Amino acid sequence: MKIIDPHLHLFDLTQGQYHWLRPENPPNWPDKSVIQQNFNEHQLALDSPLTLVGFVHIEAGFDNVQPWRELQWLEANCQLPFKAVACANIGLPTEQFIKQISQLQQQKSLIGIRHILDDDAVTLLSKPQAIDNFNYLAAEQLSFDCQLSFADDAAIIALCQVLTQIPELVCIINHAGFAPLTTNTPEFHGWHHNLQRLAKFPQVVIKCSGWEMQNRHYQASAIKCITETCINVFGISRVMLASNFPLTLFSCSYQGYWHQISTQFQPQLLENLCYNNSKNWYKLDSISIT
Template sequence: MNKVIDPHIHLFDLDKGDYLWLRPEQPPHWSDKHQIYRNFSEVDLSLGEKQAFAGFVHIEAGFDNRSPWKEVKWLESTVTLPFRSVACVDLTQNENDFEVAVEKLKTFSSVVGVRHILDEQAAILLTDQRVQNNLSTLAHNDLLFEAQFFGKETQAADALASLLERFKDLKVVINHAAFPTPIDMGIWRSNLSVLSECSNVFVKASGWEMTDRKYSLKHMQEVIGHLITLFGENRVMLASNFPLCLFSKKYQTLWECYTKLPFSEACLQKLTHDNAHKIYAF
């Protein structure tokens, strides 16, 4: 039986958290957003008989962006499965306030890293001196940074590669494989090739539904194959992006798709468990 650590999920409690982005009147204005506008807990994470759930990494979900520690406190008081937390931060804060926020987050045992969603602002943010100083603070505090950006954006990839060369102690995990699409595969692969040369960068393959609700398994397989070629078997992880994965597939179905990928059993065990176990310090 294969063990699974899902390194990218979100849990919601609409009665306790803000989750502004989930509200129907707020962007993003997805026509199907109502499907995930409800509470989700660890009991919703179920796999098939051939896989054993060994834990997960919770990525910040907008519970309270002004006081990110509140989401972690809620998780640590409710979750019973083994898990790690990636908390929200504001990389544009002045350095003193950022250091205070980091120290507060470090008081929680599950916290291993932080995320500030970069997206279209990636190149601007990553070349900002204050942001760079705060990323250096993360490195000094042994917290990883979850980088969510578009791999087709060469300026963003180059800016991140430059930072990784400067801050060799900063561990960076690229979210959702940097959103590859069939039409952008060439430039995406070229940009990630540059990033793969930095030994302190890792990548999670997930979020397929974010670029195409009807994505093909062929596309998934092609992307994961490229990632393994570029980063090697030890720096790639498979993840779900639950509950957003439900826009396209049931949770169990997605993981069954992963088990059918044409890679060796040893490789798949690294991608579905071992790498996440090591990178997120379980």
């Protein structure tokens, strides 16, 4: 089973800033010390029959003012094929945003940007300069990793308005929109409704991961249920499974996570969820399955 992990983070606390990892800053997790250390690609090694053949690095707060520094560090220290989703502020005046993107484009690993929207989603997505900035991203063939909660109906409506205006923008939803881990609840039905809203846009893709951020003791059956729901709504080619390493360590080892995934789905489906779709949407064309 060959894997391209489309959502992970590597840290070098001696080089980057990582304000969110500092004990005095949120998130205020009691077990935060588990991830307050350096992580490099050697810690991503998997035992047979699992093989990590590439990954997508998602920005981790290395330097939000000079986000290209994180990509420079990655390119100097990683040997596996990878692409990088960099930090960029979608709310910047467009001239500044273009300058930031141009600096990021000096790094060959760049494939897209992420701006964690969370509670600011409606405000940010409604800014006129955000529309201009998204247009620029689409024109440059860069994707947008979108992190927000599907419990926020107003945010989903605002995102749909952006996608209607810019049908060329590839939008990749992080952590399955924080799907509730229990089904047959009002929260799950609300998530499912917003999933259907976004599935109408063919340029929207969804990554299933981040389970440990909601419940350190999540069940593998929840992963299967949410992923299958995403497949039913989006289709097989627009769903990816990812790890969110090193946050996976709150619940299990990296090996343990992918072993758990491998037991939940049939081999042909796993090939799409864990390899083909990541390779396609993040343009990891240099990787061969043979």
